[in-house]
Amino acid sequence: MIRLIVIGALLYLAWRIFRTALGKGPANISQGRQPAGQIDDVMVQDPKCQVYFPRREGFAAKVDGQTHYFCSEKCRDEFLADHKAK
Ligand SMILES: [Zn+2]
Incomplete structure (x- = not known):
């Protein structure tokens, strides 16, 4: 028992x-x-123009060891220019 x-x-x-x-x-x-393909479906925010978009369609740029994603090359270039200007 x-x-x-x-x-x-x-x-x-x-x-x-x-x-x-x-x-x-x-x-x-x-x-x-998660397979890489699913991770790429994550929505991210463009730090330059604040627009949300799927990460796989974005343009990546590494700033101070952190990867940022941008909706277009234009935003990326402008963000990098702003960052360097500081
Ligand atoms: Zn943008």
């Missing part, structure tokens, strides 16, 4: 851990396991 209770408690604990892992799972999984 005691073994049944222990097994029941273990099953309950396992279920709780499983549920906790499920609850936190999606955020963790999306952090690095």
Whole structure:
């Protein structure tokens, strides 16, 4: 009888851990396991003209080790010019 209770408690604990892992799972999984194609669908904001667009259609530029994405080469060039001017 005691073994049944222990097994029941273990099953309950396992279920709780499983549920906790499920609850936190999606955020963790999306952090690095996504194929490159899906990551490119992320919407980003052009820091120059504030327009939102899909990242894969943007123009990337690295500024101070941080990658920025722009809706057009014009915005990118202007942003880089502004940044250098500072
Ligand atoms: Zn722009």
